[in-house]
Amino acid sequence: MRIVVLGSAAGGGLPQWNCGCANCRRARAGDPAVPARTQSSIAVSADGLRWALFNASPDLRQQVAATPALAPPDGALRGTPLASVVLTNADIDHVAGLLSLREAQPFALYASGRIHAVLEANPIFDVLDRDRVPRRALELGGAVPLSDAAGAPIGLEVTLFPVPGKVPLWLEGGRPAEELAGEAGDTVGVEVTDGRRRLLYVPACARVTPALLDRLHGADLLLFDGTLWDDEEMVRQGLGPKTGPRMGHLSVGGPQGSIAALREARVRRRAFIHLNNSNPLLAADTPERAAAAAAGWEVASDGQEFIP
Numbered sequence: 001m002r003i004v005v006l007g008s009a010a011g012g013g014l015p016q017w018n019c020g021c022a023n024c025r026r027a028r029a030g031d032p033a034v035p036a037r038t039q040s041s042i043a044v045s046a047d048g049l050r051w052a053l054f055n056a057s058p059d060l061r062q063q064v065a066a067t068p069a070l071a072p073p074d075g076a077l078r079g080t081p082l083a084s085v086v087l088t089n090a091d092i093d094h095v096a097g098l099l100s101l102r103e104a105q106p107f108a109l110y111a112s113g114r115i116h117a118v119l120e121a122n123p124i125f126d127v128l129d130r131d132r133v134p135r136r137a138l139e140l141g142g143a144v145p146l147s148d149a150a151g152a153p154i155g156l157e158v159t160l161f162p163v164p165g166k167v168p169l170w171l172e173g174g175r176p177a178e179e180l181a182g183e184a185g186d187t188v189g190v191e192v193t194d195g196r197r198r199l200l201y202v203p204a205c206a207r208v209t210p211a212l213l214d215r216l217h218g219a220d221l222l223l224f225d226g227t228l229w230d231d232e233e234m235v236r237q238g239l240g241p242k243t244g245p246r247m248g249h250l251s252v253g254g255p256q257g258s259i260a261a262l263r264e265a266r267v268r269r270r271a272f273i274h275l276n277n278s279n280p281l282l283a284a285d286t287p288e289r290a291a292a293a294a295a296g297w298e299v300a301s302d303g304q305e306f307i308p
Contacts, residue, residue, distance in 0.1 A: 001156075001194040002045045003221065003306040006053075006063035007038035008299075010227050010276040011093035013059060021237055023282045033284040037302050038063055039093045040203050040274040042223065043070060043082075046155030046194040052146050053085045054190060054201055056097030066303065080105055083148035086158060087111040089187045089204055090118040095125075102127040106149035112160055113137045114185035140185055159191040161215060164206035164248075187248070191215065197308040199223070200267075203274040206248045208261035216265045220308035223300060224262070226272025226281060229253045229288050233278050252281065253288060259295045269308070271298035 007013070014037040015024035026034035038059035045051045051070060057063065064070045064082075072079045084107055087094060098119075101107065109128070111119070116137050119125045138144055143159045162184040189202035189212070197220045205212070205225045216222055227249035234240045251257045252272065262270070272292070275281055280288040281299050289299065 001192075001197045001199065001308055002048055002069075003199060003223075003308070004043045004067060004069065005223075005273065005300045005302060005304045005306075006041040006043055006067060007057050007059055008273050008275060008302050008304075009037035009039055009282075010274045011039060011091065012277060013037055013039050014275075014277050014282060016277045019239070019277055021239060021278055023277050023279070026283065034282055035301065037275070037282070041094075041097070042201060042273075043067065044156060044192055044199065045069070045081075049081060050083045050148070050154040051081045052154060052156055052158075052192075053082055054192075055088055055094040055203065056085055056101065057093055058096040060097030060100045063302075078103075078105070080107075082107055083152075083154045084108040084110060084146045086146070086160075086190060087115050088160075088190060088201070090115050091204070094203075095119070098125060099127060101133075104129060104132060106132040108147060108149050109133055109135050110138055110144075110146065110158070111135075112140060112185035112188055115188075140188065143191075155194055157193050157195070160185075160188040161191065161212075163187055163189045163202055163204070163212060164209065189215075191219075197221075199308065201273075204248065205250050205258075206245065207250050208258065213262070213265060216262070216267055219265075219267045220269065221306055222262075222265070222267045222270040223273045224258060224270065225249055226252055226258075226275045226279065226299065228276055229279050229281055230257070233280075234276070237278050239278055252279075252292065259292065259297065263295070269298070269306070270296060271300040271306075273300040275299070 015027040039057035041055045041057040146156045192199040200219045200222045228251045280286040
């Protein structure tokens, strides 16, 4: 199984277009310790020929162009190795890239029923021709072989499982925070296997539950929500009023953070993905990056390839 990180940042990327925080200034200046990053997405293949995309970020066109394995086949006027797309929620940074896949190209679109319902309610996603892009709803907890639009298997099996999260920002509608947690299927993690290796991809998670911890055990690779280092960092940096819990993301550091919560998880390799531009983990020369490394965590980067 091959896993390519197409994008490793949270919504807005790094540098974010309108942000002058320390990380964005350093990335904009070309500081090698703070490389630019696009918005979170990965591609996975069992054979290096047919690929599944996990989340379709707004930066998808740029990400595909930067990834030789996703280029059209030699000699083809039109075509792509992308056979299927799997969504983990309906946030803008995970679905907007679907609009870049509208050029009459067949692929299969997988998501939970809850996520599909969001797409169904927004007619802009009808630019994806349903005769060419079948929408396939996955039941939570059931292992399903991925296939292309025509139904040919691509050698990967996926299981969607619920994780604590919140409804997408663009669907909050002014509701109070206590009503934003959403329902099972609004935010999911994905277990991916080619029959030999097992990947757990959880780019958004509000807390670690016993069920989630049990599922992670034995994984060859865990790519986990690294949005914030601490709950108050955006407020402290003057970037906005929202805390980690209000955003629906478990922070990385501290006694209640994901490093501590996942310390006992029996995972062969682990890396953070979906990092907000405020997060000091984005800089290779910070104490926070050193602390994460000491705890056995990597920070995924754009273009990085994992072969578990």
